Amino acid sequence: MARSYGFPGFPYVVTEHPVASLSREEIRERVGSMLPRILAQLGVEP
Amino acid sequence: MTVEDTRALADAVVDAIEYCFDQEWSDGLPVVPCTAERLEEFLARTDRDPDDVLLAMPQIGRECTVRLAALNAALAGCRPEYFPVVLAAWDSLRAEGYVGRGIWQSTTGTAPLLLVNGPVRERLGINCTGNVFGSGFRANATIGRAIRLAALNAFGLRPHALDQATQGTPAKYTCCIGENQEESPWPAFHEEFGFARDESTVTAMTIRAVAHIEARHTGDAEQLLRDLAGTITRTGALLHRSVSSCLVLSPEHAHLLAGQGFDKQAIRRFVYDEAVLSREDLDRVGKTAISRTTSWRLPADHPEAVPDERIDPDTGALHVLTSPEAVLVVVAGAGNSGVSAVVDTFGPRGDRPPLVPVAG
Numbered sequence: 001m002a003r004s005y006g007f008p009g010f011p012y013v014v015t016e017h018p019v020a021s022l023s024r025e026e027i028r029e030r031v032g033s034m035l036p037r038i039l040a041q042l043g044v045e046p
Numbered sequence: 047m048t049v050e051d052t053r054a055l056a057d058a059v060v061d062a063i064e065y066c067f068d069q070e071w072s073d074g075l076p077v078v079p080c081t082a083e084r085l086e087e088f089l090a091r092t093d094r095d096p097d098d099v100l101l102a103m104p105q106i107g108r109e110c111t112v113r114l115a116a117l118n119a120a121l122a123g124c125r126p127e128y129f130p131v132v133l134a135a136w137d138s139l140r141a142e143g144y145v146g147r148g149i150w151q152s153t154t155g156t157a158p159l160l161l162v163n164g165p166v167r168e169r170l171g172i173n174c175t176g177n178v179f180g181s182g183f184r185a186n187a188t189i190g191r192a193i194r195l196a197a198l199n200a201f202g203l204r205p206h207a208l209d210q211a212t213q214g215t216p217a218k219y220t221c222c223i224g225e226n227q228e229e230s231p232w233p234a235f236h237e238e239f240g241f242a243r244d245e246s247t248v249t250a251m252t253i254r255a256v257a258h259i260e261a262r263h264t265g266d267a268e269q270l271l272r273d274l275a276g277t278i279t280r281t282g283a284l285l286h287r288s289v290s291s292c293l294v295l296s297p298e299h300a301h302l303l304a305g306q307g308f309d310k311q312a313i314r315r316f317v318y319d320e321a322v323l324s325r326e327d328l329d330r331v332g333k334t335a336i337s338r339t340t341s342w343r344l345p346a347d348h349p350e351a352v353p354d355e356r357i358d359p360d361t362g363a364l365h366v367l368t369s370p371e372a373v374l375v376v377v378a379g380a381g382n383s384g385v386s387a388v389v390d391t392f393g394p395r396g397d398r399p400p401l402v403p404v405a406g
Contacts, residue, residue: 004207020342023349
């Protein structure tokens with residue numbers, strides 16, 4: 001997908017499925033578990 | 047032409063087709079290579095500026111112009127005289143609205159069904175009778191494919207990338223039918239919406255699925271309509287607040303219904319009345335409530351769920367259609383048996399469908 005947009009090296013973070021059936025709290029937990037990977041992509045040191 | 051000349055010509059054609067595969071200009075099947083001269087033959091069939099934008103997708107910064115539509119129609123195997131129908135299809139898709147908002151990128155995996163009415167069907171050889179959803183007719187096959195190839199080539203919506211369809215539908219290759227006006231007992235679809243019988247139109251419908259209902263078991267109109275309504279009402283089709291549908295009736299079913307006093311409006315009304323789920327039906331599949339943020343259905347005990355105010359508080363009944371007008375009625379197929387189709391559409395839910403006249 002990144003290549004189709006013209007940014008072949010664009011970094012991204014993936015999450016597990018499913019997403020659509022989650023509650024807000026479960027979404028928060030899911031994002032929380034992704035945060036270290038998101039911060040790493042942004043170059044933030046742990 | 048000698049045998050050697052013929053062989054050389056065939057080799058050159060195959061090389062050109064393979065070149066197109068290498069450029070990823072294909073839906074998986076061979077395309078018809080297009081030269082600048084061939085493209086001009088298509089553009090000569092319209093007064094529109096080749097740079098006119100037929101459809102834009104601002105979310106990906108891409109658009110399909112008249113020129114790109116012509117090029118992909120040529121690649122699809124259209125004859126140049128098909129091009130006004132292809133243009134009307136693009137105008138109808140734009141008017142319908144779902145494509146511009148990203149439905150071709152969705153996991154849903156929809157395809158456009160193109161319905162053609164009027165004399166252009168006969169002029170171009172668009173099949174309206176036997177095997178109407180199947181293969182075997184150049185106009186049907188290539189007009190629908192022209193849209194698909196432009197989705198791939200003009201918008202770059204390739205599977206596994208910008209097209210994220212989880213499974214997709216076979217209709218993605220092509221899905222173009224003519225109405226069998228000649229064997230219909232009722233005014234044609236485009237006449238219902240104010241067009242003259244000698245005018246030609248294209249109506250695009252974003253669809254999830256086409257379910258064929260073999261119903262040869264009864265001669266009773268109400269039993270037949272209940273059988274068809276059962277497929278419209280199935281819970282699997284109910285993702286949001288309501289559903290919409292296009293009933294594609296075979297001539298045999300259409301005449302059975304007409305013979306017992308049903309016109310298209312009476313069919314719509316009967317199907318609307320019959321297409322009802324109970325609260326228990328919805329509870330059983332976890333679709334009793336609506337998401338407060340997305341309008342998708344949810345189990346009643348989901349934290350994001352709000353009650354569906356359309357469920358009758360006294361009876362617990364839910365009409366899955368919002369109005370009789372959420373059912374479109376078309377006649378197509380051969381008059382040789384009682385086989386009709388229920389097409390799961392994305393709308394309209396009572397709005398006017400996007401009929402577009404074919405120029406010329």
